[in-house]
Amino acid sequence: QSKVDQLRVNYKSVSKRHQLTIDHLNPLAIKQATAKVSAAEQELEIAKRQLSNSVIYAPARGVVVYNPLYFGNEYRSIRVGDPVYANQRFMVLPDMQLLKVNFYIPESELSRVGDGQDVLVRPVSNSETRLLGKITHIGTAAQKLPGKPQWQRYFQVTVSIEQSENEVRPGMSVVVHVRSYNNQNAIRIPRRVVNWDGKLPFVYLEQNGEKQKKDITLGQANTEYIEVIGGLVPGDKVFVE
CATH class of the missing domain: 2.40.30.170 (Efflux pump adaptor protein, beta barrel domain)
Structure with missing residues (x-):
């Protein structure tokens, strides 16, 4: 009987601890777990916002061009791991x-x-x-x-x-x-056919199968041709020296 009574006492004690666990410890554990879940959800939302902010969308189509910057003693384009700062123009997207x-x-x-x-x-x-x-x-x-x-x-x-x-x-x-000058009716000759007598330009014309000197007046010029505004007419044949 004494053993049974002891078991009954033990049972009541265990039952009481069990009830206390249900009534007090479980709600506290649930509250702590709920707080952890809430904190984790907040961290997740912050991480999502940070990830969203790290993606930059261009307002128009273009090709990424990196601007060179000074990194210590180096003047170069940005690399992975380099620090960047607000309003630092390290790349552009040209149209x-x-x-x-x-x-x-x-x-x-x-x-x-x-x-x-x-x-x-x-x-x-x-x-x-x-x-x-x-x-x-x-x-x-x-x-x-x-x-x-x-x-x-x-x-x-x-x-x-x-x-x-x-x-x-x-x-x-x-x-x-x-195009700094435009004359659709200009007479032009290659620069290499122009000869000089001091400051006076001239060319050699072919006349009746012979080579004759002809003074000319020059106009505008580029790297290959010179305009002739006097001394020649279209169709004249000149010698190349």
């Missing part, structure tokens, strides 16, 4: 359909260019490609250029070009031809 070309023109040639003037742009990497453009800006201050005579001054000129395909890319080198 590939509307590009700008910057070049410099000598001070002595400034009067021959103007806003809205047509130009022809040729990529150095593809001499067969020709792109039309217009001068959209001429610098207001003259400046020196590295590698050029110190007495010479240059003005920066900006040209806008339109391309249907990606013929040129940002950073490429191009040759710019500025």
Whole structure:
């Protein structure tokens, strides 16, 4: 009997502890677990927002171009692991359909260019490609250029070009031809056929099978041809020395 009574006492004690666990410990554990779940949910939402903020959507189509920056003693494009800061312009997304070309023109040639003037742009990497453009800006201050005579001054000129395909890319080198003079009826001859007697230009004409000297008056010129405004008529044959 005593054993039974002891078991009954033990049973009551166990039952009481069990009830206490149900009434007090479980609610506390549930409350703690609920708090942990809530904290985890908040951390998850913060992580989602941070992930969303790390994805940048461009307002227009373009090709990523990295701007070189100073990192310590290095001047280079950004790399993985480099620190970046607010408002730091380390890359751009240029509109590939509307590009700008910057070049410099000598001070002595400034009067021959103007806003809205047509130009022809040729990529150095593809001499067969020709792109039309217009001068959209001429610098207001003259400046020196590295590698050029110190007495010479240059003005920066900006040209806008339109391309249907990606013929040129940002950073490429191009040759710019500025049409500063236009005469549809001009008589022109190769520069190499012009001879000089002091400051007087002349050419050798073929007349009756003979070579005769002919003084001429020159007009505008480019790298290959010179305009003749006096002394020659269309159809004249000149000798190449």
